Amino acid sequence: MRRAGLIVAAAMVALGGLTGTASASPPPQANIIGGTEVPDGKYPFMASLQYQDEKGNWGHFCGASLIDARGVLLTAGHCGRVVEQLKVRAVVGRTKLSGEDGYIREIREVKVHKDADVALLFLDDGVADVAPIQLVTPGTDALERPGRPVLTTGWGSTVLDPAGPGGGGPGSYQPDRLREVTVPVVSNDECGVSYPDLDFKYSICAGRHGKDACQGDSGGPLFVKAPSGRFVQLGVTSAGWGCGALGYPGIYAKLSTQEVGDWIANFGMDTK
Secondary structure: OOHHHHHHHHHHHHOOOOOOOOOOOOOEEOOOEOOEEOOOOOOOOEEEEEEEOOOOOEEEEEEEEEEEOOOEEEEOHHHHHHHOOOOEEEEEOOOEOOOOOOEEEEEEEEEEOOOOOOEEEEEOOOOOOOOOOEEOOOOOOHHHOOOOEEEEEEOOOOOOEOOOOOOOOOOOOOOOEOEEEEEEEEOHHHHHHHOOOOOOOOEEEEOEOOEEOOOOOOOOEEEEEOOOOOEEEEEEEEEOOOEOOOOOOEEEEEOOOHHHHHHHHOOOOOOO
């Protein structure tokens, strides 16, 4: 099992096993499998969500993307619920976790969508020097054609993990440098074979054997580079079984759904 549950559980255990709004049986969680290291400054909109342990050390647990330079991040809903319970900060624009560059911001407010696995984090100050990632236009699906290559990034585990029992392969459970991987969009019909209960109104699948996200990548973006040179985000790393496992692509929160896009555009306000 991977993504949503494992990183969140690790953060909770590290701080004394907090309980509350987190599910007792969280969904499967996400890290970059089969990818490459990212050079400094390539994706400045990336953010690391970090919790503080009892010794005062900060540890990465989820990714996020800057969507508004006034200080708004987009992440996974299950990451947002952790932010509501722990002492968390956001580091924007830092490629290497051990570096000292980028912008450190406190999180003053969290809004979690009621159905989709997305959340908005409102920072205590803006990030004027960083260009936000552009979001896909709600109600469109041009970027979701099956087979289309898309990118995902994160500081998650790089250890290949089968969907069932058994050990993983070589790699690092917590790489210091941001990594990226290109994965193909998977059709709803194919993904439904692996995840028959998945609601495709709120989800899109991408990945193949050996190319995937994993523990620690949750909340990061699924995106493409447009002809203009701008990056356009179409999903948020959400869940999945295993990491790069055969027959189990990654699950991403779908941003093109009109309801979700409108919710984000209105900064988490109910438009109905």
